[in-house]
Amino acid sequence: MSTAHLDPDRYETLRFERLGDVLRITIDHPKSKLNAVDAVLHAELAQLFRELKCEEEARAIVITGSGPAFSAGGDFDWFPSLDDTAKLDHLRRDAKQLIWDLLDVEVPIVAAVNGHAIGLGASISLLCDTIYMAETATIADPHVSVGIVAGDGGAVIWPLVLGPARAKRYLLTGDPLRADDAQSMGLVNEVLPADRLQEEALAFAQRLAAGAPLALRYTKLSVNKLVKDALNVAFDTSTALEIVTLQSEDHDEALAAIREKRPPQFKGR
Numbered sequence: 001m002s003t004a005h006l007d008p009d010r011y012e013t014l015r016f017e018r019l020g021d022v023l024r025i026t027i028d029h030p031k032s033k034l035n036a037v038d039a040v041l042h043a044e045l046a047q048l049f050r051e052l053k054c055e056e057e058a059r060a061i062v063i064t065g066s067g068p069a070f071s072a073g074g075d076f077d078w079f080p081s082l083d084d085t086a087k088l089d090h091l092r093r094d095a096k097q098l099i100w101d102l103l104d105v106e107v108p109i110v111a112a113v114n115g116h117a118i119g120l121g122a123s124i125s126l127l128c129d130t131i132y133m134a135e136t137a138t139i140a141d142p143h144v145s146v147g148i149v150a151g152d153g154g155a156v157i158w159p160l161v162l163g164p165a166r167a168k169r170y171l172l173t174g175d176p177l178r179a180d181d182a183q184s185m186g187l188v189n190e191v192l193p194a195d196r197l198q199e200e201a202l203a204f205a206q207r208l209a210a211g212a213p214l215a216l217r218y219t220k221l222s223v224n225k226l227v228k229d230a231l232n233v234a235f236d237t238s239t240a241l242e243i244v245t246l247q248s249e250d251h252d253e254a255l256a257a258i259r260e261k262r263p264p265q266f267k268g269r
Helices: 039-052 084-105 120-125 153-164 164-171 178-183 193-209 211-247 251-259
Strands: 015-020 022-027 060-066 069-071 109-113 117-119 129-132 138-140 190-192
Touching: 015 129, 022 193, 039 084, 039 120, 060 120, 084 120, 084 211, 109 117, 109 120, 109 138, 109 193, 120 138, 120 153, 129 178, 129 193, 138 178, 153 211, 164 190, 164 251, 178 190, 190 193, 193 251, 211 251
Parallel strands: 022 060, 060 109, 069 117, 109 129, 117 138, 129 190
Antiparallel strands: 015 022
16 A cells, blocks of 8 residues: 555544654644544544554654643543444444554654544553653543543553553552653653644654664554553453443443533443
8 A cells, every 4th residue: 555545635633744754743632622533533543543653754753732622531421322332343343453553554653742632542642652742742541531441552662661650550440640740751752831742743743753773663663562562461361351341331321421510420331
């Protein structure tokens, strides 16, 4: 597949800019100012990383978000539509392929986390090769807050970076991390004032683009073998258990509590 297959007109929720040797991709959902993940954005992210595996023009990629969020995670209005096994199994397969394709993109990817990176948004940013984060942004994986398992890569990448105990502190509570804390723990590489984020992320991507392409690509693929080993251990289990919890009464209660603006009353079923 050549670059001609990456057709911006085929995407509703993503914008593309070719800046010399750098391809900048902006998550910009026209129906969600927080770039919440619904069926359309989920499908387009899966399509994006599948096509980026064959990118031939760009020598580095920047992925960022529009407005106040990189991506605020799953769209609560979408969840109730995932109401049968066939839909959930399709989601599981798409989610797995999305993450594996992201890791198989050979071109170096710089995440410019402009705002809140939540759930899948956090997983995507943390699985990029270098993560720049605005000092006003936060990052979190609050799957448990809506009664489901962190099954989109969070149960893999957080422990891999932070170690099990510290990762569980955040995965079991869904508590957000401020940018400076995320940097001090090693989750992200650089924290910058919001008005400098795009410039600095692009400058670093341009530095990568000026490097020896084969050396950079093959080094990235070698390091990502370590990440894929961790995915082999935990990903299928976490996604399977996520499907179980998506069908639970506790998940239904969490969504009802959000709609009714009250604390949820979980019962473990």
